[in-house]
């Protein structure tokens with residue numbers, strides 16, 4: 001049987017490169033840190049997927065609802081910034097720390113928008129092999145009621161909010177969310193922030209090539225002042241995104257060369273193709289070591305996901 005990198009990963013609850021934990025999280029102890037990014041946009045940080053809010057005169061747009069257990073805390077964090085209702089929700093991808101509290105938001109009157117693949121994955125349930133995590137089908141009330149295919153524009157709170165689908169990137173359900181006036185982009189999971197390789201979830205349709213393409217899309221939208229919101233943690237700069245992109249392109253070239261030379265997965269790992277990049281992009285305490293990332297890259301490039309993402 002083919003050996004996969006999956007066996008090397010700890011059981012995990014969340015999807016970022018940083019927050020993977022072997023033990024269940026005690027959500028009662030988690031605090032949400034809100035940071036004002038200007039022009040009505042605020043980031044809500046906790047130990048899982050970053051949420052963003054855009055505050056308008058009539059209501060709030062919320063990007064990513066967090067896990068179900070954190071829904072009340074997200075609502076409280078939003079209420080601290082604005083007394084207006086959460087009117088619109090955008091889910092960036094089909095990992096539970098990004099859509100888990102959808103039902104609570106919908107029950108409060110919010111309309112939920114997402115890529116069509118996200119609705120399908122929520123409706124059917126899914127197994128995320130990398131985390132040994134099974135997500136059951138979501139109740140109908142939690143599902144997005146508005147879905148799109150390639151792109152969509154929301155006009156909200158005086159800002160123009162562009163949604164772009166990027167194929168087979170962090171997952172097959174990713175939405176990049178570009179707040180034009182605020183000059184902020186939510187990267188779904190296609191950017192790990194400063195000092196972390198971005199994880200791509202192949203069991204949810206993600207790939208290395210698609211992650212690189214997603215980063216190129218963001219670079220085409222960004223200027224030197226854009227803040228790029230990662231899966232978890234503080235926003236990164238365009239310069240950091242470019243450096244991460246360049247590292248991934250280098251890794252792709254090196255691993256493709258090893259594959260072309262006929263190297264097995266284990267031989268590719270032994271060749272340490274990420275060695276000079278790991279000091280910058282392996283976060284201490286995270287699960288994405290250079291060896292793990294090499295396995296992911298090898299499996300992704302070998303599987304043909306590279307062409308699927310084009």
Ligand SMILES: [Zn+2]
Nearest residue numbers: 015016095189
């Ligand atoms: Zn994720």
